[in-house]
Amino acid sequence: MYKYDTYDRAMVDARVEEFRDQVRRRLEGHITEDQFKPLRLMNGLYLQLHAYMLRVAIPYGTLSSAQMRMLGDIADKYDRGYGHFTTRQNIQYNWIKLEDAPDILADLASVEMHAIQTSGNCIRNTTSDQYAGAAADEVVDPRPYAELIRQWSTFHPEFSFLPRKFKMAVIASDIDRAAMKLHDIGIQIVRNEAGEIGAAFYVGGGMGRTPMIAPLINGFVPIDQMITYSEACLRVYNRHGRRDNKYKARIKILVHELGKDEYTRQVEAEFAHLLSQNIEPPLAELERIKAMFADPPFEAGAPDELDRSDPDFALWVDNNCLAHKQPGYIAATISLKPVGGIPGDATGEQIRLMGDLAQQYSFDELRVTHAQNIVLPHVKKADLYALWQVLDANGLGTANLDLVGDIIACPGLDYCSLANARSIPVAQKISQRLAGKSQEIGELKLKISGCINACGHHHAGHIGILGVDRKGVENYQLLLGGSEAADTSLGTITGPGFDEDGIVEAVEKATQVYLSNKEGQERFLDTYRRIGMAPFKEALYG
Amino acid sequence: MAEVQFRFRDDEPVADPGVTVDAFGEQTNAAAVRLEPGDDARDLIPHLARLQLIEVNFPVFGDGRGYSAARILRESGYQGELRAVGDVLVDQLAYLRRCGFDAFAPEVPLDPADAANAFGRYAEVYQPTTDGRAPIWAKRHSGNNNG
Numbered sequence: 001m002y003k004y005d006t007y008d009r010a011m012v013d014a015r016v017e018e019f020r021d022q023v024r025r026r027l028e029g030h031i032t033e034d035q036f037k038p039l040r041l042m043n044g045l046y047l048q049l050h051a052y053m054l055r056v057a058i059p060y061g062t063l064s065s066a067q068m069r070m071l072g073d074i075a076d077k078y079d080r081g082y083g084h085f086t087t088r089q090n091i092q093y094n095w096i097k098l099e100d101a102p103d104i105l106a107d108l109a110s111v112e113m114h115a116i117q118t119s120g121n122c123i124r125n126t127t128s129d130q131y132a133g134a135a136a137d138e139v140v141d142p143r144p145y146a147e148l149i150r151q152w153s154t155f156h157p158e159f160s161f162l163p164r165k166f167k168m169a170v171i172a173s174d175i176d177r178a179a180m181k182l183h184d185i186g187i188q189i190v191r192n193e194a195g196e197i198g199a200a201f202y203v204g205g206g207m208g209r210t211p212m213i214a215p216l217i218n219g220f221v222p223i224d225q226m227i228t229y230s231e232a233c234l235r236v237y238n239r240h241g242r243r244d245n246k247y248k249a250r251i252k253i254l255v256h257e258l259g260k261d262e263y264t265r266q267v268e269a270e271f272a273h274l275l276s277q278n279i280e281p282p283l284a285e286l287e288r289i290k291a292m293f294a295d296p297p298f299e300a301g302a303p304d305e306l307d308r309s310d311p312d313f314a315l316w317v318d319n320n321c322l323a324h325k326q327p328g329y330i331a332a333t334i335s336l337k338p339v340g341g342i343p344g345d346a347t348g349e350q351i352r353l354m355g356d357l358a359q360q361y362s363f364d365e366l367r368v369t370h371a372q373n374i375v376l377p378h379v380k381k382a383d384l385y386a387l388w389q390v391l392d393a394n395g396l397g398t399a400n401l402d403l404v405g406d407i408i409a410c411p412g413l414d415y416c417s418l419a420n421a422r423s424i425p426v427a428q429k430i431s432q433r434l435a436g437k438s439q440e441i442g443e444l445k446l447k448i449s450g451c452i453n454a455c456g457h458h459h460a461g462h463i464g465i466l467g468v469d470r471k472g473v474e475n476y477q478l479l480l481g482g483s484e485a486a487d488t489s490l491g492t493i494t495g496p497g498f499d500e501d502g503i504v505e506a507v508e509k510a511t512q513v514y515l516s517n518k519e520g521q522e523r524f525l526d527t528y529r530r531i532g533m534a535p536f537k538e539a540l541y542g
Numbered sequence: 543m544a545e546v547q548f549r550f551r552d553d554e555p556v557a558d559p560g561v562t563v564d565a566f567g568e569q570t571n572a573a574a575v576r577l578e579p580g581d582d583a584r585d586l587i588p589h590l591a592r593l594q595l596i597e598v599n600f601p602v603f604g605d606g607r608g609y610s611a612a613r614i615l616r617e618s619g620y621q622g623e624l625r626a627v628g629d630v631l632v633d634q635l636a637y638l639r640r641c642g643f644d645a646f647a648p649e650v651p652l653d654p655a656d657a658a659n660a661f662g663r664y665a666e667v668y669q670p671t672t673d674g675r676a677p678i679w680a681k682r683h684s685g686n687n688n689g
Contacts (some may be wrong), residue, residue, distance in 0.1 A: 007666050007678040014664050021659065022633065030653070039606065039633050104630045121604065150666045151678070158638035158671075159615055161606025243579075279619055279670050288682065347632040 001064055001365060002292050004112045012109045014128040015116055018103035019043050027099065034340040038492035042122060042160070044092075045101055049417050052096040056108060057475045060146040060170070068355030068366055070111045075348035078104055083351055085336060085344040087169070087408055087457060088366040089127050090118060094415050098475050116154060121162045123153035123234070127169045129177045130369040133293060134377040136325040139191050142172035144289040145199070145226065146282060149187075152227050159234050163241035164249035166234070167206075179370060179484035181205045181214045182460060184251045185233060191222055198225045203233055203263070204255030207454035211490050212252040215260040217267065221462030225271075228280045232271035232333030236263065296327070296378055297365035302328025306381050313388050315439075316399035320382070330381050332362075334374040334391060334400040335406060339435045341429050343409045344372030353394055361387050371408055371445075373401065403438040404446055404511065405431045408457050412450030412467065412519060413474070419450035420430065421467025421474035422500075434511065441511050444524045445484075460484035462525045463510060464491040476503035480510065480536060481528050492533060495541055506540055513539045545660040548646040549658060550622055550639075555612075556595040568575060583611035590620045598643070602627040609641045616642035635660040640671050 004012070019039075026036040032260060041044075044055035056071070063071075070089055075083040078100050086092055090191050096104070108114055117124055123223070124145045133141045137496040142180070149168060159166070172189035172331040174211030180186035184200040198220040204253060205214025222228045237251045240258075255263045304327050322331040334354060336344050346354070353495045354374055358366045362376035391397040400406050407430065410416065413421030428446055434441065447461030451468070464479035475497040482491030498506050513536050514524045546555065560576030561569060563585060574595035577583060586593065596615060598608040612624055625645035626638050632652050639661060670677045676684075 003684070007681065010666055011664070011668070011678075018663055021656075025656070030656075035631060101638075121606075154668050155637075155664065157637040158609045159606075160637050161604055161609065161634075163606075192612060233612055239607055243605055243607075273617070277672075279669075281677075282683055284683045285679040 001062060002059070002143075002289065008151075009109075009112070012112070012114050012116075014113060015043075016102065016105045016109050019105055023098065024104050038120055038400070040101075041120040042117055043101070043105065044118030045096070045098070046119060047417070048094065048415055049221070050100055050415070051094065053092055053094050053181050053415065054096045054101060054104060055090050055092040056113060056114060056115050057088070057118045057125040058090050058113075058368050060126055060132070060143050061130055061370075062132075062143060062359075063366045063368065064111075065355040065359035065364045065366070067111045067113055068358065069352045070107060070293045072348040072351030072355065073108060074104055079348075079513055080458065081263060082345055082349050083348070084342075085368050085372045085374070085410070087347065087370050087372060087410075087455065088125060090125060091368070094411070103279065119165070120160075121164050121166075122160045123156060123162075123166045124167065126150055126153070127167070127183075127370060129171045129173065130367040130375045131177060131322060131331050132172070132367075132376065133295070133323070134324050134326075134329075134331045135173060136323055136446060136534055137175055138173040140172050140189055140197060141290075141293050142170045142189050145172075145187070145189055145223075145285060146170040147289050148227065148286060150229065152230070152281070159238060162234070162238055163243045164246070164251075166237075166251065168230075174486060176484070176486040176488070177369075179457070179460060179488075181488045182207055182211075182457075182484060183214065185230065186214050187226070189223075190220065199223060201229060201233065203267075204221055204252040206250050206252045207457060207459050208250065209247060209452040209454070210250075210252065211454065211459040212256060213488050213490070214252070215255070217260060223286070225275070225280060226282050228274050228277075229267075229271055231279060232267045232274050235270050235274075236266045241448060242268075259393050280539070296365070298326045298329060298378070299380065300382050303382055304328050307385060310385070312392070313364040313385055313397070315391075316356075316388055316397060317384065318490050319399040319403065320401040324378070326378070328381055330379050330382065332376045332379045332387065333401045334396050335370070335400050336373050337400055337406050337431065338395055338398045339405060340432045341364045342424050343407050343427050346374075347409050350396060352376055353390075354396070357387060357390060371402075371406060373406070402443045402445060404434045404444040405438050406442050407431060407448060408461070409448040410450050410456035412448075413454075416450065419454055419467070420452075420469035421450045421476065423448045423450040423456055423465075423467060425501060426465060426467070426476065426503060429500070433504055433508060437511070441515065442523055444511070446507070447482075457484065458482070459490045460488070461491060461530070462523070463507060465507075468497065470497065474500060476500065478503065478510070478540070481525065481531065483525060494533065494537060509539045533540075544647040544649050545646050545651070546625065546643045546647045547621075547651055548627055548635075548661075550644040553623075554611040555623065555645075560595060560596075560597040574608070577608070579605050579607040581611070584618075586615065586620075587618050590615070590618060590622075593620065594622045595625060596620065596622065596626050597625045597647075600626060600630055603629040603631050603634055609637065612638070612643055613671060630657045632660050636664060640673050641669065645675055
């Protein structure tokens with residue numbers, strides 16, 4: 001894991017003092033709410049329906065046990081005992097007082113954490129593959145590259161007042177577990193035929209009201225030019241991205257309106273200029289970072305067998321665990337989606353427990369996934385049963401990873417001032433309704449957004465649900481056929497929307513159409529892609 | 543027109559107000575020009591040698607195009623005064639300074655103590671710009687052959 005040196009620490013400490021000063025000036029009335037808003041936003045503080053919400057950055061979703069325990073303590077000390085893990089691998093707290101925010105940032109800084117650029121029109125926290133460093137299929141561990149981007153993007157003087165927010169993701173395998181092509185910049189670290197490492201740049205993806213899949217603009221940027229190339233991509237966007245309309249201000253609109261080729265041409269011209277400016281960190285810096293992501297001291301020859309005699313445990317292993325690159329180890333996902341629960345929520349106590357378990361069983365490391373779950377990346381198979389028993393006894397043993405109950409949902413109208421409809425109750429009802437059939441239905445990624453901004457990734461759900469306001473009444477549209485994986489696709493709306501009970505009913509019907517048409521090992525998405533929309537429409541509206 | 547409140551230069555300020563980019567193209571003797579967010583800073587590159595003052599206007603602080611304009615001008619070798627004018631607020635000062643601005647004429651004058659804090663808050667920086675400050679990575683590897 002990355003460890004701060006005195007420089008990193010000085011930056012975060014200076015930020016805490018700056019924000020303390022900004023809050024003081026606001027509370028004393030020296031600056032208006034309009035002037036304060038971009039400042040608090042750049043520190044992750046939103047004014048929501050009932051209180052302030054604080055979003056804490058978890059760079060590329062990686063946490064130590066001590067950091068996780070601090071997140072649990074903050075939930076108890078400053079919130080109402082809960083933390084909410086988000087689709088951007090962050091955590092947010094929904095019940096924060098403005099005057100407490102500087103102290104929370106100071107607590108976070110004590111464990112090398114911050115809320116820098118978790119909102120605002122700047123480069124946001126960089127996300128990555130939750131199985132980085134554990135997955136057998138990665139070219140390299142993508143996190144050192146994401147850390148390089150974290151440092152470059154932190155307080156970037158030119159890119160702190162962009163037309164709109166800017167999200168980057170870095171992966172290093174062909175299987176995309178981070179929805180990379182749905183980011184403003186998605187980077188896939190690749191190896192070319194000469195064996196050299198480079199970065200493939202996908203630019204202009206995103207969800208929101210105009211979902212777009214990012215086109216590839218450069219298949220191989222040499223790794224010692226990755227930051228310079230990023231700077232070129234951002235500069236073209238900062239200069240030419242639309243600022244006349246908030247809803248057309250993301251880079252995806254610029255890339256779309258210019259066309260991929262013209263955008264690429266401008267980036268390449270800017271890149272050629274910037275190469276003369278010597279802004280790229282030396283490879284020695286990448287090597288310094290990489291050393292901190294070296295493999296933990298795995299036990300050679302650890303037994304590779306699992307005792308599967310407990311059927312509940314065997315089910316959890318099959319659903320929630322991923323093969324590890326190291327024999328004798330496994331990556332275990334803790335589902336934060338108990339049947340009928342609030343997706344991504346955990347109590348302060350559960351958060352601390354997960355921190356403790358990571359210390360005991362996973363070399364002090366945890367990951368947050370964009371599907372709002374937690375991963376213990378390096379668990380010895382011999383310890384897995386003991387780990388599962390503790391998880392199960394504490395409401396953390398739900399065996400539903402990637403099943404219909406593993407729902408992504410935004411906070412919706414229960415918390416968010418932008419929402420048109422509630423997301424959480426819909427997620428809870430669907431989760432309860434289909435719990436008994438989820439094993440039979442198999443992999444089904446269901447994603448719910450409470451408004452068109454798509455924080456719940458509904459466009460990319462095998463089944464997506466979009467909450468809208470229809471003449472003052474919450475109404476839910478159903479989408480089918482989206483995917484955020486390597487086969488990225490955007491869902492299609494089935495037809496007229498449903499009320500709250502109707503959408504639960506509609507999801508169940510869609511799963512029935514799948515089950516009665518399924519061939520062989522097809523997943524819901526495969527069947528949909530083969531048979532098309534018509535049979536689903538017939539069942540829903542016929 | 544707003545007064546220059548902060549200036550990090552020793553030379554005499556240019557008295558003339560900056561002309562628009564369009565007018566500048568026609569006035570071959572003008573030494574001062576004013577860039578609006580939609581203007582292309584690169585149009586000035588052929589004329590940088592005779593320019594002594596470039597004002598960059600921020601009609602609203604959230605429009606960040608002026609940051610790129612400033613860096614492009616400095617990266618192209620511009621040595622004259624680069625002045626941020628308009629909706630310039632305390633919390634933007636450090637970013638503006640890093641992008642090459644060396645004079646500030648905020649529409650609403652800033653609290654001098656707050657501004658002094660803002661200019662000096664961050665002892666370290668992660669990115670190199672043309673402001674001459676060594677980025678953290680350069681300091682980390684200063685004794686190193688690769689650095």
